[in-house]
Amino acid sequence: MINATAGTSQTAPTTAERIRSACARGGGAMLAVEGVEPAPTPVHHLLDDGSFAITAPSDGLPAAMALTSHAVGVHAVLEITDYAPLPLREPVRSLVWISGRLFHVPTSDVSELLDLVASKSPNPALLQVNTDPTRSLGGDTPYVLLRLEIDSVVVADSTGAESVALGSLLDAEPDPFFASEPGWLQHLESAHRDVVDRLANRLPSALRRGRVRPLGLDRYGVQLRIEAEDGDHDVRLPFATPVNDVTGLNQAIRLLMGCPFLNGLRARRI
Template sequence: MTTSNATVTAPTTAERIRSACARGGGAMLAVEGTEPTSTPVHHLLADGSFAITVPANGLLAGMVVASGTAGMQAVLEMTDYAPLPLREPVRSLVWMSGRLRHVPTRDVSAMLDLIAAENPDPALLQVNTGAADAATGDTPYALVRMEVDSVVVADSTGAESVGLGTLLEAEPDPFYALESSWLQHLESAHRDVVDRLADRLPTQLRRGRVRPLGLDRYGVQLRVEDADGDHDVRLPFAKPVDDVTGLSQAIRVLMGCPFLNGLRSRRI
């Protein structure tokens, strides 16, 4: 049975993963026989594989080249951190497992252009640049590709696997690139908004310290830090929103603002 947009109160697991992928953030690539390697760029391609940068002079890059066309088994772990200094900053973990393969030199430039069109990360400029730059400390990177076999995400609600086809069909949240700055702004400059939203929480949770945790087209997430632990609560919008004007109005509805139609919409 098809669910209408009006009844959707939270992003799907696939949408959450796509948003985490689009935001970038911390990620580690784990391969048996070497220490986990930090990956500044881990970009989901249209075919469901991941383009990943690893230190060009590190052990892992050499192992991938030596594995030839067979490749090697690997796990990419992405960590979605809250943009505020919370007591427990990790919002979710995503594990991608699959086969890691070397990207031939002839294909590197085209793949870098493809990645940069969607994610112009400065680390892309350090791919195939040779030795480290002593003046800037920049690390040269090599480009590898992981063909994904399975995807699992875990957060405070538990763990769930997602099919690769479902993941490719999903879209990142339209506000993923602005979420961090908006939440930081709410925390630092609009504590009154957070307090009004906190009034919507169950009475027993209002005794803790309420912090903004997440913001997406479906609603607002709050983190309550209390003596007995942390509690995450989602306040859903009446319907999903797609632009800043709709988002601003939806938040005012949650706050119980009586002047919805009499105020000019403004950025959060």
């Protein structure tokens, strides 16, 4: 990805921050175990001990294999797809692969762990997890709770692939705007093409020959996707300094646009 106006301060999320944001956004997540069709995982929450609490279909083979593997666990990969909130030609912004050992959570621990996850990351799918120790896998409860002990974490996007240490992942936080980003980008695309066009004026002239679309928004800047005849090009327009709230975000975007009314100036009356 091109950084159009790189400065001396941090201009983009760290790899760990990008992964935490992708996990928090949810998106499409699948649990893969060798020899078995991947299963959807609507809940995938990073715990403080460095493992992931995830849900899997209660009637699926990954859940059964985790249960029968006991203390050994079974090798598995959690794949999280970060989709752009707009209908782009290539909608996948990044892929995260989390490899490790998959374990069944004892039914005596399920309720407490569900409460912990819900307090940090509420998800309706948590209400569909089997908490009845007398109920076998399958039946009328769609999901079981599993735990993935992490061996490695890798993220890949248009710039390439990069791994991140577990300690860095635990120290990082999701972007403060991860939940609002989809709605804001959709609103920019549908109702504020003038803003997108003014941001596009910051691009090198060689990159203005395609259709410019909003691709991402975080505390460090705005990402644009140029869909051109020779392919797609991603460009980051960094803010002067990272922002942490909506007020700072609005001002940073206006600064990128070259708005003259940032410091209390008033439009001239006619």
